Amino acid sequence: MSFASDCKEELCKIENKRACCLKAECYGLLLFSKCFSLRDAQMICENSAVARRITEAAAVSAGVYAEMRAQLHRKNAGAYAIAIPGEDARRQMVTSFGHTGREISLRIRMENLLKDCCTAAFLRGVFLVCGTVTDPQKEYHLEFVTPYLHLAEDLVAVLQGVKAAQFSPSVARRKNSYIVYLKESGAIEDFLTLIGAVNGAMELMQIKMYKETYNNLNRVSNCETANLDKTFSAASRQIAAIALISDKVGLDELPEDLREAALLRLHNPEMSLREMSERLSISRSGVNHRLRRILEYAETLGSPEEEISAQHEKGKE
Numbered sequence: 001m002s003f004a005s006d007c008k009e010e011l012c013k014i015e016n017k018r019a020c021c022l023k024a025e026c027y028g029l030l031l032f033s034k035c036f037s038l039r040d041a042q043m044i045c046e047n048s049a050v051a052r053r054i055t056e057a058a059a060v061s062a063g064v065y066a067e068m069r070a071q072l073h074r075k076n077a078g079a080y081a082i083a084i085p086g087e088d089a090r091r092q093m094v095t096s097f098g099h100t101g102r103e104i105s106l107r108i109r110m111e112n113l114l115k116d117c118c119t120a121a122f123l124r125g126v127f128l129v130c131g132t133v134t135d136p137q138k139e140y141h142l143e144f145v146t147p148y149l150h151l152a153e154d155l156v157a158v159l160q161g162v163k164a165a166q167f168s169p170s171v172a173r174r175k176n177s178y179i180v181y182l183k184e185s186g187a188i189e190d191f192l193t194l195i196g197a198v199n200g201a202m203e204l205m206q207i208k209m210y211k212e213t214y215n216n217l218n219r220v221s222n223c224e225t226a227n228l229d230k231t232f233s234a235a236s237r238q239i240a241a242i243a244l245i246s247d248k249v250g251l252d253e254l255p256e257d258l259r260e261a262a263l264l265r266l267h268n269p270e271m272s273l274r275e276m277s278e279r280l281s282i283s284r285s286g287v288n289h290r291l292r293r294i295l296e297y298a299e300t301l302g303s304p305e306e307e308i309s310a311q312h313e314k315g316k317e
């Protein structure tokens, strides 16, 4: 079972305790179902629990019988076709929600969802009939599909009007449909919670936490590798400088504090500044300061190449 169908199964088990919410959910289910018209139309529903919920909605809210036929055709095998037989029955359904069926464009009639509780129930109905959510393991994406632009725009307004959460849905066109979608994991989690898919929301949250922890661990280990490289290149420069000092003037020429740091570095090329500060019982910036003075001192002695060519010159004399 997919993440989306798990969420839908969970939602189909919810009982609407208030009459206002029951009606609002039925409105969402029917309005976005492709059957909400005086014309004889049918919709294909892949989820049997959702298909049953739609037929129940027609019966409960409008006293109308909705036909549900299992599809045997290869293309839709396992899905159900839903239709409302009889124009009178279809008129009864649309008028019970304040529609005439003769509207130029289908829109959400806001008087069917006056209370906040009803908005959540309505959105549950809409999600069940035309929504889907991608497995959060893959990506964060929740969408609704409708062939009607105004219905898509009204749905955006309903989502933006939700007081319990902050939704910023986007609209896109796909073939002959309009897609209203949420992309942000927090918004998807809030939406699933709002409509009652609490287990779905929790699963999404856990996956998100797991992903974040995993990414953080990865970032830390990448960072440590980078730091290690830095330590190594800094250490090799320091060792070159110490070797130069040793060759040219001898380490005994160094002041006591610098000689101590130089010997420690020479014998421990991989040692970090932190470990050196512990060994020398001085602060890290103290270690850094000593190592910098060693580098500066070596610079005053010139590079090893100069030394070699200088000796060469000497040999000629």
Ligand SMILES: [Zn+2]
Binding pocket: 018, 019, 020, 021, 022, 024, 115, 116, 117, 118, 119, 121
């Ligand atoms: Zn209500």
